[in-house]
Amino acid sequence: MSVRLLNLRPVPEDEAEEIRQLLTEKGFDFYETPAGRWGISSPGLWLRDQDRLSEAKAALESYQQERCQRVRAEYEELRQSGLHRTWADVIFESPLRLIFYVLVIGFILYLSIIPFLGFGG
Template sequence: MTTLLLNLRQVPDDEAEEVRALLEEHRIPFYETEPSLWGISFGGIWLSHPDDKDRAKALLERYQQERSRQQRERYAQARREGTATTLAQRLREQPLRALGVLIAVTGLLLVTLVPFLTLG
């Protein structure tokens, strides 16, 4: 029986490629499923043999700890250099998206709170 090692939902392409390379380097057979057309499934990396599960999970855990450390260091350096993206920059880059989110949140709050506000 196959085992899902990594769900590819919100996984950057470079990370997925590094995981594939890690599995190939350690000769762990795997296959990959593609995301569905309708966005129900986001694809994944599956182990072909259940016997490899523990070894692959240990490798993946070490890899993710190292990647997490590297990403934190990159972000800290970007903040020191002043090149890290701020919320204000993102709002300026995508004003329509920000306005849409603000409208959606306001609408949800109104739908949620109006029944309670009109009770008394």
């Protein structure tokens, strides 16, 4: 019976591709379920052989630890060279989006507070 190995919803595409490659290299028989047309289904990787689940989880755990160390080292290298992405970069990339969000938040706050401002008068 098949057993779910990994939920792919929070997984970036590059990491998912590396995991697929890892499972193929290790000889695991697996298949993938997509998120569906509207993205409401849960995408995942399923292992066909339930007996190899612990072996697959161990390989996945080892990969995730290696990836974590690699990504942290890459980020630290970018941070030390001054090339990492900051909040200022995000704001300058799309200032109109920031203005829109601030206006929407202000409007929601206004609608939330206005009933209470009228009670005193």
